[in-house]
Amino acid sequence: MPDAMPTQRDVADGLARDLLRIHEETYGKGAGRAKALVGEDIIVVVLDDLALQQSEEFLIGAGEGRAVIELRARFQQAIETTFRAAAERATGRRVISFASVTKLDPNYVVEIFRLGARTGETEGSATG
Numbered sequence: 606m607p608d609a610m611p612t613q614r615d616v617a618d619g620l621a622r623d624l625l626r627i628h629e630e631t632y633g634k635g636a637g638r639a640k641a642l643v644g645e646d647i648i649v650v651v652l653d654d655l656a657l658q659q660s661e662e663f664l665i666g667a668g669e670g671r672a673v674i675e676l677r678a679r680f681q682q683a684i685e686t687t688f689r690a691a692a693e694r695a696t697g698r699r700v701i702s703f704a705s706v707t708k709l710d711p712n713y714v715v716e717i718f719r720l721g722a723r724t725g726e727t728e729g730s731a732t733g
Contacts, residue, residue, distance in 0.1 A: 611695075616648075617643045617648075620692060621639035621641040621650060622639070624652060628714070632656075634657065634658060635652075636653060636654055636656065638652075639651065639652045646719065649716070650715070651714070652715075654711075657712060670710075673707075674708075677714075678707065681707075688705070688718075698722075699720070702718075703716070705717070
């Protein structure tokens with residue numbers, strides 16, 4: 606009997622756990638929790654209670670929060686393939702676009718994955 610397709614809840618829970626782990630491994634600190642919302646061709650993951658590095662906290666205290674946001678954005682661009690791979694493993698679909706946004710006060714990150722067509726679909730097909 607073939608393996609059952611994962612449910613949206615399975616995809617959401619698995620990807621949220623995976624992104625929490627990746628954040629902790631790559632930044633040295635993670636987030637308190639993550640929640641993934643899975644749509645037809647998009648996944649949005651919110652990592653809440655984001656832990657910051659001491660250097661980032663210092664910069665924010667010195668009025669340089671924008672520098673922290675910019676540095677994190679550059680880091681996310683550099684590590685994009687790791688995040689895309691996690692979403693592709695979770696969904697079995699190709700990620701065609703990725704965006705990451707860091708917000709401060711409260712501290713959280715939003716990871717957005719745009720998914721390609723399912724096997725057998727064409728990229729430009731619209732559903733009603």
